[in-house]
Amino acid sequence: MTPAPAYPSGLNVDLDVFSGPFDLLVTLVLREEIDLWEVSVSRLIADYVVELADAGEFDLETTSQFLVHVATLLEMKSRLLLALPGWEDEEELEAEEAGEELLAALVRYTQFRRAADALAERWASHAKRIARRAALPQRYCRRHTVERRLPASALASAMAPLLREPKAPDASHITSVAVTLVEELRRLRDLLSRDGGFTFLGVAPRGRLERAVTFFALLELHNRGEARLQQKRAFDDIVVTLPDAAAAGG
Amino acid sequence: MDDLTRRIEAILHLAPRPVTPAVLATACCADEESVLTAVSELTGEFAEGRHGLEVREVAGGFQFVVARECEDAVTAFAGAREIDDLSPALLETVAVVAYLQPTTRAEVARVRGVSSEWALAALEERGLVEERGRADTPGAPLLYGTTGRFLELFGLADVGGLPPLDDFAPGRDDVEELRARLLANAERRTQ
Numbered sequence: 322m323t324p325a326p327a328y329p330s331g332l333n334v335d336l337d338v339f340s341g342p343f344d345l346l347v348t349l350v351l352r353e354e355i356d357l358w359e360v361s362v363s364r365l366i367a368d369y370v371v372e373l374a375d376a377g378e379f380d381l382e383t384t385s386q387f388l389v390h391v392a393t394l395l396e397m398k399s400r401l402l403l404a405l406p407g408w409e410d411e412e413e414l415e416a417e418e419a420g421e422e423l424l425a426a427l428v429r430y431t432q433f434r435r436a437a438d439a440l441a442e443r444w445a446s447h448a449k450r451i452a453r454r455a456a457l458p459q460r461y462c463r464r465h466t467v468e469r470r471l472p473a474s475a476l477a478s479a480m481a482p483l484l485r486e487p488k489a490p491d492a493s494h495i496t497s498v499a500v501t502l503v504e505e506l507r508r509l510r511d512l513l514s515r516d517g518g519f520t521f522l523g524v525a526p527r528g529r530l531e532r533a534v535t536f537f538a539l540l541e542l543h544n545r546g547e548a549r550l551q552q553k554r555a556f557d558d559i560v561v562t563l564p565d566a567a568a569a570g571g
Numbered sequence: 572m573d574d575l576t577r578r579i580e581a582i583l584h585l586a587p588r589p590v591t592p593a594v595l596a597t598a599c600c601a602d603e604e605s606v607l608t609a610v611s612e613l614t615g616e617f618a619e620g621r622h623g624l625e626v627r628e629v630a631g632g633f634q635f636v637v638a639r640e641c642e643d644a645v646t647a648f649a650g651a652r653e654i655d656d657l658s659p660a661l662l663e664t665v666a667v668v669a670y671l672q673p674t675t676r677a678e679v680a681r682v683r684g685v686s687s688e689w690a691l692a693a694l695e696e697r698g699l700v701e702e703r704g705r706a707d708t709p710g711a712p713l714l715y716g717t718t719g720r721f722l723e724l725f726g727l728a729d730v731g732g733l734p735p736l737d738d739f740a741p742g743r744d745d746v747e748e749l750r751a752r753l754l755a756n757a758e759r760r761t762q
Contacts, residue, residue, distance in 0.1 A: 420753065426684065427749050428741050433682055435739035437659070437666035440725060444662070447726030448654050450627075451637040451645050456587050 334368055336360060343369075347390045350397070357398050366391060500531050505538040513548060513563060521559035572616060575601055576609040583613075589632030589723065630722035631729055654724070664690035665699055665721065670736050673703040673714035691715060699724065 338359040339346050346365075349355040369387055373379065512519050525535045539561060542548035551560045572580070578599050582590060592610070596603045610633055614626045617635075624635045637645050646653075657665065664687050667679045679687040694700035698720040705711040717730065727733065741749070 420757070424746070424750055424753055426681075427753065428746055429682060430684060431741045431745065431749065432736065432739045433667050433670070434663060435741075436670060436734075436736060437662040439734055439739065440666050440669070441657070441662050443725045443727070444657060448656075448724040449642070450639075450726070451642055452634050452723075453585075454587055457585060461585075 334365055336364060343387070343390075347394070350394060357394065357401060360394065360398075362391060362394050362398060365394075500526070500534050502534055502537055502541070505534050506541060509535070509538050509542060509561075510547070513542075513561065518560065518562040521561065523558075573609055573612060575599055575605060576612045576616075579606065579609050580613055583626065583633060583635050586634065588719075589630045589634040591632040594632070627726070628728050629726060630719040660690050661693055665694055665717070668694070668700050668715050669717050669721070669730065669733060672716035672730070673706075674716075675706055675712040675714060677712060679715070 333341065334343050334346055336346075336359075339349070339355055343365070346355065346360070350357050350360065369391075373384070509524070512524060521535070521539065525532045539548065539550060539559065542561075543550050546564060549562050549564045551562070552558070579595055582595060582598055592603045592606045595601075595606045595610070599606065601609075610626070616622075617624055617626045619625060619638065623638055623641045625638050626633055627636050663683060664679060667682050667687075668674055668691075671678060671682075676687060676691055679691065691700060695702075695715075698718055700715050700721070701718050703714040703716040706714050721727075722729065
């Protein structure tokens with residue numbers, strides 16, 4: 322049934338029901354020739370630990386095998402403990418359920434088995450088709466791989482400039498605009514309410530940017546209906562008046 | 572042939588693997604729709620029986636393949652080594668991965684009823700299956716999926732081109748037969 326596990330170190334156990342090599346005990350239990358009820362697993366483990374300590378060396382493989390077998394014995398024993406009298410019926414039911422589960426697994430497996438057969442047909446007609454597999458000649462490749470080995474310091478010196486904080490750009494050639502649109506709007510509104518009107522050239526500052534701001538402010542005033550703009554012809558001076566004054570004049 | 576078609580022909584001629592419409596479009600400064608029209612013109616030009624090459628749609632792109640009736644000559648010329656066939660175990664495993672992807676080694680083993688570690692490793696080595704990150708489940712097992720090479724070797728444009736898994740579901744008669752066989756086995760064992 323189960324092949325006898327090999328124990329290089331050959332742990333010998335001395336229990337009430339059994340005295341001899343551990344692997345033989347496991348085999349006999351698996352063959353149900355020894356009643357697991359009678360086997361003290363904790364004694365087994367204690368013996369093994371003592372044996373390990375005496376041996377003074379730790380063989381990972383042997384110890385793993387021992388753990389696996391002891392775990393199996395423990396699992397079998399815990400199952401025995403749970404199998405109380407009066408459970409036989411349920412066990413039978415479980416067997417039936419297990420059968421159905423097995424059948425379901427088989428059905429699913431069959432489905433994939435058939436899918437695999439269909440794939441096999443595709444393989445037969447496609448896998449051996451011949452297509453170009455060779456890479457493009459190196460000189461046509463977008464990226465050339467660096468063949469020679471570079472020292473790590475080359476990587477560092479390539480990285481260093483990226484990490485250095487760049488100098489702040491020189492912005493001295495860019496004129497800073499002294500007037501904001503809001504300020505200019507306030508100035509023009511004051512002028513308009515004080516004088517009732519003015520001309521663009523009369524109030525515009527010298528600088529081109531400042532003039533642009535003044536012009537924007539005028540457009541804004543016109544847009545809001547706060548001022549009326551008049552210009553006789555293109556590039557002529559712009560006459561700015563209050564809207565009602567213009568209405569009275571026109 | 573149309574100018575775009577000829578440019579695509581040139582690219583496919585040199586490409587070592589299937590080229591997607593998107594890549595063709597970028598290379599030719601054209602939109603994908605015109606590329607697809609041009610490719611269908613090219614496919615018509617290289618229809619079976621006209622040239623030594625054919626255009627096939629595979630693995631999400633297009634490539635030239637040697638016409639079947641010319642394969643012997645090419646093999647004789649180049650001494651091309653035939654690809655080793657897949658064993659039934661490998662076919663089965665690749666089928667499970669293809670339909671359930673991304674899937675775990677445990678799931679593959681559950682469907683097949685046997686440990687599939689070796690089969691998955693062999694498929695990975697052949698470039699048919701690849702790792703696809705880890706599942707968001709306890710133990711975070713590795714996920715596996717099929718590769719572009721898988722699509723090429725099975726002549727599929729994409730995974731969606733696989734026949735539906737439901738087509739392979741065993742019928743009621745098959746299920747009854749399986750049940751009968753199962754019972755017979757169980758009885759033989761209890762005797």
